[in-house]
Amino acid sequence: MVHAQTFPKMVSPNHRAINQMEKRSRKKDQVVEEERQEGDLFECARILLPYLHPTELASISSSCKTLNHISKSITASRSSDASRGFENLPIPFFNPVDHHPYSYFIYTPTQTLCPDPIDPSRSLPRSWGSNPIIGPDPFSYWVSDACGCACERCDDGDSGCPCSDLNSFELTRECGPSCRCGVECGNRLTQRGVCVRLKIVKDGRKGWGLRAGEIIGSGQFVCEYAVGELLTTKEARRRQQRYDELSLGGQFSSALLVVKEHLPSGKACMRINIDATVIGNVARFINHSCDGGNLSTVLVRSTGALFPRVCFFASRDIQEGEELTFSYGEIRVRSKGLQCFCGSSSCFGILPSEST
Ligand SMILES: C[S@@+](CC[C@H](N)C(=O)[O-])C[C@H]1O[C@@H](n2cnc3c(N)ncnc32)[C@H](O)[C@@H]1O
Numbered sequence: 001m002v003h004a005q006t007f008p009k010m011v012s013p014n015h016r017a018i019n020q021m022e023k024r025s026r027k028k029d030q031v032v033e034e035e036r037q038e039g040d041l042f043e044c045a046r047i048l049l050p051y052l053h054p055t056e057l058a059s060i061s062s063s064c065k066t067l068n069h070i071s072k073s074i075t076a077s078r079s080s081d082a083s084r085g086f087e088n089l090p091i092p093f094f095n096p097v098d099h100h101p102y103s104y105f106i107y108t109p110t111q112t113l114c115p116d117p118i119d120p121s122r123s124l125p126r127s128w129g130s131n132p133i134i135g136p137d138p139f140s141y142w143v144s145d146a147c148g149c150a151c152e153r154c155d156d157g158d159s160g161c162p163c164s165d166l167n168s169f170e171l172t173r174e175c176g177p178s179c180r181c182g183v184e185c186g187n188r189l190t191q192r193g194v195c196v197r198l199k200i201v202k203d204g205r206k207g208w209g210l211r212a213g214e215i216i217g218s219g220q221f222v223c224e225y226a227v228g229e230l231l232t233t234k235e236a237r238r239r240q241q242r243y244d245e246l247s248l249g250g251q252f253s254s255a256l257l258v259v260k261e262h263l264p265s266g267k268a269c270m271r272i273n274i275d276a277t278v279i280g281n282v283a284r285f286i287n288h289s290c291d292g293g294n295l296s297t298v299l300v301r302s303t304g305a306l307f308p309r310v311c312f313f314a315s316r317d318i319q320e321g322e323e324l325t326f327s328y329g330e331i332r333v334r335s336k337g338l339q340c341f342c343g344s345s346s347c348f349g350i351l352p353s354e355s356t
Pocket residue numbers: 103205206207208209247252253254255256283284285286287288289338339340341342351
């Protein structure tokens with residue numbers, strides 16, 4: 001009879017060392033795999049999180065340390081530059097009033113047509129992301145067979161460029177998409193985005209407001225109005241009614257601008273409705289002042305472009321830190337409206353709107 005004898009497993013010192021090495025290598029592989037997975041998660045989160053609304057961002061940031069880290073850096077970058085890299089200079093938010101670090105909206109440096117309410121799939125593609133990406137051409141809507149200039153130097157006073165009409169506040173024409181000259185042309189002043197330092201500061205009564213971040217000289221170009229969504233008058237009226245209802249409940253501010261241009265005949269009026277409430281640029285933060293404020297609005301036409309653009313110029317020298325304001329319009333009838341806190345000596349007490 002043969003007895004099976006069990007011997008304690010003899011492990012030579014060499015084997016032990018090999019085992020330990022294998023264990024260490026497995027552990028290392030596991031760490032590498034975990035890091036790779038975390039890297040993938042980080043990469044996906046870095047792409048997706050900037051598209052989230054602040055409340056969604058806050059809730060996701062509480063679910064994991066990595067996401068919390070990414071969310072914090074997104075909040076920091078949103079607060080440090082409202083334009084999210086679309087403008088030449090960052091436009092930071094400052095809030096001495098409450099804990100909201102920034103105002104959330106979608107930045108567009110270009111005009112955006114209102115999506116078709118019946119078939120939204122026909123809407124134009126939009127730059128919803130947070131990173132600076134190349135947006136659609138600011139002159140997407142141009143007249144295809146328009147004739148532009150072919151001058152060599154449009155900003156040369158004697159050149160007689162047909163698009164030049166540079167005359168301080170009278171500036172209404174610029175070279176455009178049908179001209180031969182490029183973006184460096186001197187007669188494309190308002191097409192290069194914001195070139196003065198600006199900041200957005202919160203006020204307890206008026207909400208966020210745009211301020212000068214440096215001295216701005218009289219006549220200097222400040223920014224274009226929002227570009228936002230261009231609406232039909234019917235849609236503008238529908239939205240304004242809804243915004244007025246929401247504003248009366250507090251905590252909501254709209255940015256729907258209606259520009260009316262009377263044609264020389266005096267018989268007709270061209271109306272442009274720009275809504276920057278959800279999609280817009282930095283001009284959506286400009287508050288109203290009953291005394292006309294320190295900005296003038298100028299309609300700028302670029303040769304060959306379908307729509308004129310509403311641009312803001314300093315109407316006088318503006319000091320660093322001063323709030324930038326303009327008049328939202330005349331108040332013809334005293335009716336129920338939002339209270340005005342412009343603080344000017346000519347304050348009417350209510351904000352102008354279509355019904356005032
Ligand atoms: C174009 S937005 C300006 C930015 C806005 N303050 C914000 O926080 O987003 C227009 C809204 O700002 C507020 N606003 C602008 N001027 C104001 C003023 N003089 N007094 C009180 N509220 C003002 C009103 O709520 C108005 O509907």
